[in-house]
Amino acid sequence: LLDFVVQAAPNVLQPRTKKVKKGDEEVTLPAGEEKPFLAAVFKILTDPYVGRLAFFRVYAGKVAVGDTFHNPRVGRNERVGSLYKMMGKEQKGVDELVAGEFGAISKIEDIKIGDTLCSSEDVLVIEPPRFPEPMVSYAVIPKSRGDEEKISTALSRLAEEDPTFVAKWEHETGELVIRGNSTLHLDMMMKRLRRRFGVEIETRLPKIAYRETVTAKAEGHYKHKKQTGGRGQYGEVYLRVEPLERGKGYEFVDAVVGGAIPRQFIPSVEKGVQKAMEKGVMAGFPVQDVKVTVYDGTHHSVDSDDYSFRLAGERAFHDGMSKARPVLLEPIVDIEVVAPTKYMGDIISDLNSRRARITGTETLADQQVIRAKAPLSEVLTYSTQLRSITGGEGTYTITFSHYDIVPPNIAQQIVERTKAEKEQQK
Structure with missing residues (x-):
């Protein structure tokens, strides 16, 4: 010793x-x-x-x-x-x-x-310690109205004190999410929040940041025409929507010839398309991996303006996307599990039940390393299950990999649940 x-x-x-x-x-x-x-x-x-x-x-x-x-x-x-x-x-x-x-x-x-x-005269840097990435996430809801700012400040202070604890506002899902190493870690942080700062919170599993895309080529059209006395509003857009390779994002092509849509209004059409892509046609999730080609339209020498073409571009995209066989995309993560060899069978069986695809295994002494790709929605509570299977002897890490298509039966459930939540919020 x-x-x-x-x-x-x-x-x-x-x-x-x-x-x-x-x-x-x-x-x-x-x-x-x-x-x-x-x-x-x-x-x-x-x-x-x-x-x-x-x-x-x-x-x-x-x-x-x-x-x-x-x-x-x-x-x-x-x-x-x-x-x-x-x-x-x-x-x-x-x-x-x-x-x-x-x-x-x-x-x-x-x-x-x-x-x-x-010393400023002899600048040296000691390598900082490496901390494990937080794997467990909760969405935070204040128990009392008006505590949002107080909770945000308190969580920021706790995050400064503990590098393995993260608190972040997720703009896409509209939730304040806390992340830690385990459910026990997050439970301790919530007790500390209550004891030191006097605020109470409730938690739930965070929402998944789904996306929407298209799987076929289709055409969309919309004519915006409004006359209310004096100068009116007019803009007509024809466009084509088609899928891009996964992960490519978004591409806009101007294929208008002959001045059917004047040059100065093309940026307005694109702005309308981009606004429409913020909320897809299935459940209102952001749209990605789509190519949009504007190829025709009409205008009026007096009534056409930026607003008219922006609105026409937005509605034309919705029209085209609804015809292009839209699908939901879900985040897929790379998961690596390290546990004693004796638990390998149970771990692989559990991962398969979570729609995971095993990509490889490796033996390190008496430990087994299992690598897989799995939907994020299926592994939100994986820490609890792994602890149950291995008696606390297993560890895992998760990193984002890519987005992939959700199976139709599960996509339907997600769409129905999302629509029901939006109805309740009205």
């Missing part, structure tokens, strides 16, 4: 083997109080009396109240206003910290876990 202590926690005055960055080159981590100041931040905490505290370890040199230090991440010098040594929950103010000591600094806003603090 003592040998391990010597190896893991060497004397700060002894030469090190650890490397740090100096510009583009690697140098040995300096040791000793006589060296330029060098420290690394390992914890952030918001104290109700002192404010924001950054905890750090001094690797070399020393720092005193009134000194300045450099933060390479932001490229800025900061002045030390106060220093503390932590005594449990209490802070003891000190004038100086030297190599080997742990301490805290307050009232510096732009400082994060993993930041290097160093």
